[in-house]
Amino acid sequence: MAVSTNSVPTTDPLPVVVIGAGPIGLAAAAHLVERGLEPLVLEAGTSAGTAVRDWAHVRLFSPWAEVTDPAAEKLLAPTGWVRSDGAAYPTGGDWAEHYLQPLADVLGDKVRYGVTVTGVARAGRDRIVDADRDEQPFTVHVETADGREERLTARAVIDASGTWSTPSPMGTDGLPALGEKTAADRISYRVPDLKDPAVRARYADKRTAVIGSGASAFTALAYLADLAKDEPGTHAVWILRRGIGANTFGGGEADQLPARGALGLRAKEAVEAGHASAVTGFRTQAVDREGDQLVLVAEDGRRLDPVDQVIVLTGFRPDLSFLSEVRLGLDERLQAPTALAPLIDPNVHSCGTVYPHGVNELSHPEQGVYLVGMKSYGRAPTFLAMTGYEQVRSITAALAGDQEAAERVELTLPETGVCGGAGLYDDPEAAQSNESDGGCCAAPATLQIGIGAPATTAGGC
Secondary structure (H helix, E strand, C coil): CCCCCCCCCCCCCCCEEEECCCHHHHHHHHHHHHCCCCEEEEECCCCCCHHHHHCCCCEECCCHHHCCCHHHHHHHHHHCCCCCCCCCCCEHHHHHHHHHHHHHHHHHHHEEECEEEEEEEECCECCCCCCCHHHCCEEEEEEECCCCEEEEEECEEEECCCCCCCECCCCCCCCCCECCCCCHHHEECCCCCCCCHHHHHHHCCCEEEEECCCHHHHHHHHHHHHHHHHCCCCEEEEECCCCCCCCCCCCHHHCCCHHHHHHHHHHHHHHHCCCEEEECCCCEEEEEEECCEEEEEECCCCECCCECEEEECCCECCCCHHHCCCCCCECCCCCCECCCHHHHCCCCCCHHHCCCCCHHHHCCCCCCEEECHHHHHCCCCCCCHHHHHHHHHHHHHHHCCCHHHHHCCCCCCCCCCCCCCCCCCCCHHHHHCCCCCCCCCCCEHHHCCCCCCCCCCCCCC
16 A cells, blocks of 8 residues: 555644544654644544543563654753653553653643543545545544533544453353343453452452453453452452363463563463362353343353452453544554554464564555554454654654655554563562563553453553
């Protein structure tokens, strides 16, 4: 696919709207500023990195040196900002407080909080109309925190809203199981922060079903096993859609991603110690209530013993609803840009085998609209922050009319794709002592999700 740039000239005074003030959205804004273009970042939350703050308790698999963007660092430098030790592994909270928020603060009024994007379209054109389409700016429909509706005009739109807000349901067909919505008070779609007293009380001395087969499920099982050592009544029921085989717990010490391998070993220990019991070949169709407990029902009619809580860790998916009036070219399986999808297919690729890519692979039939970051990967789980930074560098170069820079690769990923990182470790020194360096992963264990099957590397390896 040829490089697709917005037809509005570089000198156009309209801003480039960036949806989401997370790591990739803020990096996009920094690159736009560096290129002399005007960004307008729209963030639904009240601060930068709203989604990252949801997993603030989890340590990343990548060190600081691999989770900050070069253009962002240049923007921050005059403020006296100094990146933390490049070899240290930040938590999500560290990332948000010591990098994302300072970057958003430097951008100032170029970032708006409490603004939810409800629609994107060509001005005066729905998706059917061809006439003069490419000559029209974009209109971005938003709703503010106080309920006001606004219409913003943009020369291009970079959607970095991610997938965190749209976790996949427990139903085996990709849709919610019967009763899943009505049982929402006892279902979570996140790895719990058991250091939070209220969260700890929710799972202590309780039976909890954990649905999923990726690193997030491993993490939850390990956390619950640790809780069981202090609260003996705590027990996890691990729900697997497939059977247990040689690769169920990952590669262990032989895993190309050591942190992921460590998670699998912790999950295996939880099962062997009796803190968790595995239920295999169970494809959830319904959730029934029995008093204050829930009963999971499989497609084959099997009913499990009642549980007090359910943790669903079956992946994430992009929210495309507000993009219904722009013309996207998406792969029918992954919901990723058509040219990108074959390069990130989790059946083939891990984080170390997805080569850097940019505007060519991220263009759509609708010129000037781009999905970047986790959202660009659709349902694929192999995203890296480093890759996202390269995406927005290329796209902003294209928007500035610098096609040569847009097509030039300026990122070299570690050849092995090895992730040295902390994973479950709470001790930063323990993380740094991991013998496998060259970590490439920029996502926490909470983002590593199996998509209905054993995970390769989810949410950013």
